[in-house]
Amino acid sequence: MVFVSPSTDAPLLTGRQAPVYDPIPSGRSVSGRLSMPSSKSLTQRYLALALLAGRDLRVERPLLSDDPRRFLGALAVAGFRVTVEDGASAAGGAVELGAPVGSSPESSTASGVVRSIDCGAGGTMLRLLTAVLTAVPGRWRLDGVPRLRERTVAPLLASLRRLGARIQCLEAEGFAPLLIEGGSLDGGQTTLDAGASSQFLSALLLAGTAARRPITVEVAHLGSDPYVDLTGQAIRE
Numbered sequence: 257m258v259f260v261s262p263s264t265d266a267p268l269l270t271g272r273q274a275p276v277y278d279p280i281p282s283g284r285s286v287s288g289r290l291s292m293p294s295s296k297s298l299t300q301r302y303l304a305l306a307l308l309a310g311r312d313l314r315v316e317r318p319l320l321s322d323d324p325r326r327f328l329g330a331l332a333v334a335g336f337r338v339t340v341e342d343g344a345s346a347a348g349g350a351v352e353l354g355a356p357v358g359s360s361p362e363s364s365t366a367s368g369v370v371r372s373i374d375c376g377a378g379g380t381m382l383r384l385l386t387a388v389l390t391a392v393p394g395r396w397r398l399d400g401v402p403r404l405r406e407r408t409v410a411p412l413l414a415s416l417r418r419l420g421a422r423i424q425c426l427e428a429e430g431f432a433p434l435l436i437e438g439g440s441l442d443g444g445q446t447t448l449d450a451g452a453s454s455q456f457l458s459a460l461l462l463a464g465t466a467a468r469r470p471i472t473v474e475v476a477h478l479g480s481d482p483y484v485d486l487t488g489q490a491i492r493e
Contacts, residue, residue, distance in 0.1 A: 294319040297380065297483065301462065301490040303327045304384045306353050307334060308391060308466040316350045323378040330373045330385060334392065368395070370435070375400035379407050380455055382432060386412055387459035390421035390441040391466035397426075399433035406431070411449045412456040416463075418446040419471055443469025451477030458487040465491060 296319045303324065306313040318324060320340070328338050328351065335356030341349045371394055375382045382398060386409050389396045399405075410430030413423055420442030424435040441463055450457040457475060461484070464471040478484070 295486075296321050296324050298486060298490060299324045300327050300380055300384060301458070301487055303331060303353075304388050304462050305465070305490060306336070307331055308388055308462065310392075311355050313353045314350050315353070318349075318351050320351075322376065323381055326374065326376050326378055327381050330375075330381070333371050333373050334394070370395045370397050372397040372399070375404060375432070377401050377404055379404065379453075382407070383409060383412060383453065383455040384459045384462060386423070386434060386436070387416055387421075387441075387463035388466075389436045389438050390416055390423065391439065391463045393439035396436040396438055397433060398436065404432060408452070409434070409456075411452065412459060415446045415448040415456070415460060415473070416441070419444055419467065441467045443467040443471050445472045445474070447474045447476060449476045451479055454478055454480040454483045457484050461487050461491065 294317050299315065299318045299320075300323065302313070302315050302318075304327075306315075307330070320328075328340070331353060332338050337352075337354030337357075339352040339354070341351070373385065373396060375385070375398060377400060382400060382404060385396075385398055389398070405427070408430050409432070413425070413430060416423060420440055422437035422440040425431060426433040426435055443464075446460075448456055448460060457473065457478065460471065460473055464473075
């Protein structure tokens with residue numbers, strides 16, 4: 257085995273330091289314990305399920321990077337009480353989610369109130385919430401940074417609309433910002449092209465857990481099977 261490290265004494269080659277090769281003897285073993293980092297993909301799926309269930313949830317060892325923190329902000333907009341324990345991270349700690357109390361999304365729907373959620377640059381968050389919020393009563397506006405507005409959700413919108421979901425593109429068709437009529441997801445059969453992103457299918461599977469009727473999705477193309485398996489695991493748990 258050879259370890260390559262930069263050397264401050266080595267001559268510069270095309271503006272970079274030349275490597276120094278340090279031999280490491282083979283045949284030895286390393287022992288110890290380590291904690292694997294968590295996953296922001298899995299963290300966001302659990303948060304989406306909490307939003308759909310409208311019940312208390314404790315998420316242990318979440319990965320609280322920017323995207324999951326924005327997702328927690330979306331839960332707060334939906335009325336959840338969000339408590340992040342001191343030291344909560346992929347290595348330990350937890351996030352406590354308290355179900356909404358008091359004014360309900362249904363009452364905001366009746367009054368015409370639109371609840372705005374900022375996804376930042378989070379493509380996963382945008383795609384999951386586009387589907388999930390169709391099953392959560394209320395009126396919801398999803399948006400993000402200009403770069404996020406360039407990421408299409410057109411295949412997902414087409415599939416959701418076949419299931420009764422009412423979603424309006426406020427600017428370009430197939431792109432954020434979106435206005436979503438929550439609680440409009442009915443159920444039935446639909447088709448989906450998930451070749452561009454498996455997140456489209458994951459979003460449908462999550463939302464389908466709270467649809468008024470069972471949904472059946474015929475998938476034409478699928479980009480990444482393992483992430484769909486991850487979604488199924490989160491739903492089962």
